[in-house]
Amino acid sequence: xxxxxxxxxxxxxxxxxxxxxxxxxxxxxxxxxxxxxxxxxxxxxxxxxxxxxxxxxxxxxxxxxxxxxxxxxxxxxxxxxxxxxxxxxxxxxxxxxxxxxxxxxxxxxxxxxxxxxxxxxxxxxxxxxxxxxxxxxxxxxxxxxxxxxxxxxxxxxxxxxxxxxxxxxxxxxxxxxxxxxxxxxxxxxxxxxxxxxxxxxxxxxxxxxxxxxxxxxxxxxxxxxxxxxxxxxxxxxxxxxxxxxxxxxxxxxxxxxxxxxxxxxxxxxxxxxxxxxxxxxxxxxxxxxxxxxxxxxxxxxxxxxxxxxxxxxxxxxxxxxxxxxxxxxxxxxxxxxxxxxxxxxxxxxxxxxxxxxxxxxxxxxxxxxxxxxxxxxxxxxxxxxxxxxxxxxxxxxxxxxxxxxxxxxxxxxxxxxxxxxxxxxxxxxxxxxxxxxxxxxxxxxxxxxxxxxxxxxxxxxxxxxxxxxxxxxxxxxxxxxxxxxxxxxxxxxxxxxxxxxxxxxxxxxxxxxxxxxxxxxxxxxxxxxxxxxxxxxxxxxxxxxxxxxxxxxxxxxxxxxxxxxxxxxxxxxxxxxxxxxxxxxxxxxxxxxxxxxxxxxxxxxxxxxxxxxxxxxxxxxxxxxxxxxxxxxxxxxxxxxxxxxxxxxxxxxxxxxxxxxx
Amino acid sequence: xxxxxxxxxxxxxxxxxxxxxxxxxxxxxxxxxxxxxxxxxxxxxxxxxxxxxxxxxxxxxxxxxxxxxxxxxxxxxxxxxxxxxxxxxxxxxxxxxxxxx
Numbered sequence: 209x210x211x212x213x214x215x216x217x218x219x220x221x222x223x224x225x226x227x228x229x230x231x232x233x234x235x236x237x238x239x240x241x242x243x244x245x246x247x248x249x250x251x252x253x254x255x256x257x258x259x260x261x262x263x264x265x266x267x268x269x270x271x272x273x274x275x276x277x278x279x280x281x282x283x284x285x286x287x288x289x290x291x292x293x294x295x296x297x298x299x300x301x302x303x304x305x306x307x308x309x310x311x312x313x314x315x316x317x318x319x320x321x322x323x324x325x326x327x328x329x330x331x332x333x334x335x336x337x338x339x340x341x342x343x344x345x346x347x348x349x350x351x352x353x354x355x356x357x358x359x360x361x362x363x364x365x366x367x368x369x370x371x372x373x374x375x376x377x378x379x380x381x382x383x384x385x386x387x388x389x390x391x392x393x394x395x396x397x398x399x400x401x402x403x404x405x406x407x408x409x410x411x412x413x414x415x416x417x418x419x420x421x422x423x424x425x426x427x428x429x430x431x432x433x434x435x436x437x438x439x440x441x442x443x444x445x446x447x448x449x450x451x452x453x454x455x456x457x458x459x460x461x462x463x464x465x466x467x468x469x470x471x472x473x474x475x476x477x478x479x480x481x482x483x484x485x486x487x488x489x490x491x492x493x494x495x496x497x498x499x500x501x502x503x504x505x506x507x508x509x510x511x512x513x514x515x516x517x518x519x520x521x522x523x524x525x526x527x528x529x530x531x532x533x534x535x536x537x538x539x540x541x542x543x544x545x546x547x548x549x550x551x552x553x554x555x556x557x558x559x560x561x562x563x564x565x566x567x568x569x570x571x572x573x574x575x576x577x578x579x580x581x582x583x584x585x586x587x588x589x590x591x592x593x594x595x596x597x598x599x600x601x602x603x604x605x606x607x608x609x610x611x612x613x614x615x616x617x618x619x620x621x622x623x624x625x626x627x628x629x630x631x632x633x634x635x636x637x638x639x640x641x642x643x644x645x646x647x648x649x650x651x652x653x654x655x656x657x658x659x660x661x662x663x664x665x666x667x668x669x670x671x672x673x674x675x676x677x678x679x680x681x682x683x684x685x686x687x688x689x690x691x692x693x694x695x696x697x698x699x700x701x702x703x704x705x706x707x708x709x710x711x712x713x714x715x716x717x718x719x720x721x722x723x724x725x726x727x728x729x730x731x732x733x734x735x736x737x738x739x740x741x742x743x744x745x746x747x748x749x750x751x752x753x754x755x756x757x758x759x760x761x762x763x764x765x766x767x768x769x770x771x772x773x774x775x776x777x778x779x780x781x782x783x784x785x786x787x788x789x790x791x792x793x794x795x796x797x798x799x800x801x802x803x804x805x806x807x808x809x810x811x812x813x814x815x816x817x818x819x820x821x822x823x824x825x826x827x828x829x830x831x832x833x834x835x836x837x838x839x840x841x842x843x844x845x846x847x848x849x850x851x852x853x854x855x856x857x858x859x860x861x862x863x864x865x866x867x868x869x870x
Numbered sequence: 871x872x873x874x875x876x877x878x879x880x881x882x883x884x885x886x887x888x889x890x891x892x893x894x895x896x897x898x899x900x901x902x903x904x905x906x907x908x909x910x911x912x913x914x915x916x917x918x919x920x921x922x923x924x925x926x927x928x929x930x931x932x933x934x935x936x937x938x939x940x941x942x943x944x945x946x947x948x949x950x951x952x953x954x955x956x957x958x959x960x961x962x963x964x965x966x967x968x969x970x971x
Contacts, residue, residue, distance in 0.1 A: 855893075855894065
């Protein structure tokens with residue numbers, strides 16, 4: 209059954225090719241159904257492979273399927289193959305599973321878009337690249353997928369390229385990712401120079417003899433790649449801007465799958481990380497710092513998707529904290545649960561944006577619970593999951609990470625704890641602003657009215673809005689561009705994925721329950737890291753204490769948000785300082801330190817090109833032209849002048865010959 | 871008794887000079903053409919003289935080539951001149967200067 213693994217990436221690839229050729233003819237919505245069918249097919253095949261792998265013993269759960277000779281070149285032979293082991297199958301399961309749900313959701317979300325079929329072309333290509341990334345049996349093939357998902361991310365961020373912000377955001381993501389890719393490539397060069405191969409099994413089989421210096425260098429270079437792809441400090445800046453893309457893209461690529469590729473890579477190369485303790489410490493520190501940093505920014509964002517974007521950066525920081533603590537299983541566990549609840553939150557946010565007619569400012573929402581029941585209930589499940597309220601999924605995975613961080617260093621644990629509190633706070637803030645409180649969109653729908661102004665007499669009563677029909681024409685006109693504005697629930701193709709993901713976000717914790725010998729995920733993944741994983745040493749008393757503190761922090765965060773945003777004990781502006789709204793001025797800092805010198809350098813190069821290089825070329829041209837215009841006066845057209853010239857020349861030559869012979 | 875060789879050479883040089891100077895100072899195309907013929911034949915005379923002085927048949931055979939080339943040149947040159955005079959009745963060489971740079 210494991211032999212069917214090649215079908216997993218092949219199905220999305222088939223979908224990509226079919227949609228590329230016939231997508232326009234299939235049109236809206238059939239193109240979407242084709243793409244979704246491919247993803248569902250890939251998911252079913254993954255289930256079959258998963259079942260096949262379960263049937264094997266623990267030691268035999270690593271199968272390499274040789275596909276073809278990719279680069280047969282003399283002594284160098286690069287093979288392309290798929291590595292089926294618990295890690296790659298786990299990744300493939302949630303990539304295809306969550307991916308299929310998001311494809312389904314996109315059918316509804318992208319309905320009516322001009323380039324509907326093209327969206328699914330990109331989406332299927334992305335799924336193919338991501339599956340190649342996780343199933344590859346060598347660094348090189350992983351890198352192929354790595355670049356593929358990067359390119360698709362670029363296409364999809366700037367999918368609405370008519371908007372200048374989207375085009376710029378795509379460019380930013382692409383350029384920032386290049387820095388990481390550069391690290392990945394250098395790491396591959398170093399690995400090839402050291403081992404003479406890029407196959408995972410061969411490299412890890414020989415990694416015992418690696419010196420610590422080389423191991424640290426490889427680990428740090430790969431980590432640089434992961435930092436770029438997974439949006440960690442200092443290369444996280446592209447991810448918040450990537451929210452310019454359509455919301456399903458944010459959910460699939462910039463929350464659930466692609467951005468976790470860095471974490472996947474780190475777990476994949478754990479035999480090398482194990483030899484580089486300094487690199488592990490750095491990974492943990494960067495992860496913790498990113499988690500806290502991004503969480504503080506998320507507390508003051510007003511864009512519904514920006515909050516989730518910074519939240520994603522923060523949660524990825526948790527995963528790297530786990531990797532740095534040697535808790536590879538916890539990292540994968542959190543990656544999976546995060547994929548569930550963050551995809552859910554993004555899709556919920558997309559549903560809200562859809563229902564609010566492309567409004568993204570949370571300050572102009574409120575009270576949507578009544579209007580969008582399915583969206584709000586599923587979103588609340590996602591909120592409880594990410595906030596870490598037991599027994600939802602996020603609680604278990606976050607707790608797992610924090611216990612491991614505690615044993616790595618209490619300081620890291622403290623950072624993680626503060627982040628947990630902030631996470632609960634900003635997510636509660638979002639839920640309260642969007643689904644509870646007053647229906648601020650009634651006022652906001654009138655663009656000119658200042659925030660907090662009294663409702664004007666032209667606004668219709670609530671009852672009139674509820675039926676949506678027979679409204680006075682004046683009232684409808686008062687709503688300006690919104691027309692007869694009324695939030696509405698989304699169609700079933702969008703609601704169904706929300707419900708499924710909500711169920712997963714609620715129950716995902718069952719994958720890896722602590723306090724029992726029945727550690728499903730950790731045991732299942734054991735062939736990947738063997739004895740290299742960090743084994744918890746704390747007693748159950750410490751564990752319980754940490755668990756209670758974490759839960760307390762989560763509840764405290766929710767409570768604070770409740771007091772501020774529902775009971776209005778503190779002015780909202782007081783807890784949203786400008787420095788956080790502007791994301792610690794990181795963009796401004798980068799503009800000053802990277803963009804300005806880069807621009808100066810480019811300007812200098814352009815001036816050099818214009819003055820020196822163009823100057824030389826143009827100068828030669830001008831010289832020839834000037835010489836020609838002087839010389840052409842010699843050609844008078846008078847035959848006798850030429851004859852004089854010939855005669856004079858002959859005389860001169862004769863004189864010269866005579867002078868020499870004399 | 872025969873005329874000594876250097877006399878022939880001197881005559882050839884004089885004929886050549888007359889031809890060259892005539893080419894440079896006259897404007898009538900036909901006269902210029904005759905000057906060219908004069909110069910060619912001055913050279914022919916030199917060749918023949920040296921052929922005799924040095925007792926080398928090569929000089930004489932070169933003369934035949936020169937005669938042939940000169941005949942061809944006369945054909946082409948006269949053709950051009952005739953066509954020029956067809957367009958304008960009193961042309962000098964200086965009037966035909968359309969190709970000046």
